[in-house]
Amino acid sequence: MSKEMAIATLIKSGPGSSIQDLGRIGLARYGVPHSGPMDMKSFAWVNHILQNEVYNAVLEIAQPGFLIRFDSPTCLALAGGQATISLNGQEIEKSTMLSVKSNDELEIGGFQTGALIYIGIRYGFKSPKVMGSRSFYSGLTASGFLHKGDKLTYFNDSNATPLFNAKAKWSTDWFQTDRIDVYPGPDFHLLEDKVKEKLWSQAFKISQQSNRMGTQLLELVENSLPELPTNPVFPGTVQLTSGGKVIILGQDAQVTGGYPRILQLTDLAKSILAQKKPGQSIRFSLMRK
């Protein structure tokens, strides 16, 4: 089977979309964030059904109006949020596996559910590695986000037929919940009881001020927490500012922070949160250890 370099060209791309692999775990000692997919579950799924390596790079698409042309045959897999999908201008069935021929154009239209769509490709996208990872991060990689005209390399797959024709389901049920499971964070014990009560009883709305660095919640949580020394934070760490802002850190978040670290999301909760759009509500639910 021949395996040659091929090019996919972005004809349209909205803000916020990027290439992601497993990221740069282990470089926090230089102040370098993890990066990697916001929704690890969908990322892992597309690589799994393509029989790729677990670390292969995929597209993380944050906006409708994404159009990409493949110059050689290959096999794609889609997961995460669900949108209208068109191939060469024709709307197609929402199937999770898809083979494309030379010069096929794939378009992601309006999102019906979810906030991020993952497109995996056989053998992974081959954008340049910086410090061991292909994940975009502004200041490290040439660009923080994908732009119209970008050319992405991949290996063609001349036998591009879906690997097993089973109609693997593009499931979205798993993130149709407002429940975000959390563990108490290292500074949780500093909270007053009435503040804890509020965290468990209230619904919080996702603010527009949300991106790969962090998700802000609209409702404020008044508190009298002290100023703390700067200490490590992780994707999924929930910070509470003195002004009462609740911030849930994302994959591109800084590696240390000074705000109290009140909660920590479970891995699944991080993926669920990644699929929430501004305006949607979440509720925190405490994990019992």
Add this chain to the structure above:
Amino acid sequence: MDLKAHYIAITPTLGEINWATSPDDFLLAIQLGWLDFLEKEWREHYYEARQGFTTLNILWKSEQAQLTFQKQFQSFKIKPKVLSSQIWEIPVCYAPEYGYDLGALALAHRIRVSELISIHASVTYRLHFFGFLPGFPYLNGLPEILHTPRKPVPDRTVDAGSVAIGGKQTGIYPQESPGGWHVIGRSPVQLFDIQRDPPVIASPGDRLKFEPIDSDEMEKMLISPPYPRKR
């Protein structure tokens, strides 16, 4: 001061060693001792050990690894590391065109700008860890007279190389970024460079000293950024 180390499991695979004290050289020596111990005895069991001012956080590869570590935690005997005697000289131009908050800051502390500069450049600062941005050094040792609350509204952009004061800290922005610290000068040194290994300047435990340079030297150095001298 309580220098007893405590361990908490935050999630099944994320834990934290913490100390109920303020950051200082002594605690840093203990933290670096722990990092050496982890590196030597537990390296295959975790992805990453991260340092803060008063904690060390460990991202474990498995629940079992964390459970085993936690069970043995009280029995570990950790030798504090002897802190390095290396001092890095970081050239800084404290001219007002780079340090645009100098005047306001001097006024707030009721000292002259020249005094502010000489206080800032007179001491050495201990590097604890990197955070905030790739290559951003967290330094301890800012003289108390220069402690200043962060700006209520952060600046939209702070230039790469800007030397600034925020709270009890001083630091250098390795890249252009929004920032809430008071900018008092700028260094031509490239603090983070992916072409270098390591990409950062200095290691936790080293000290930094700021060496004032004038605008002419600065202009030359901005064209060909120097690698800082060590002594």
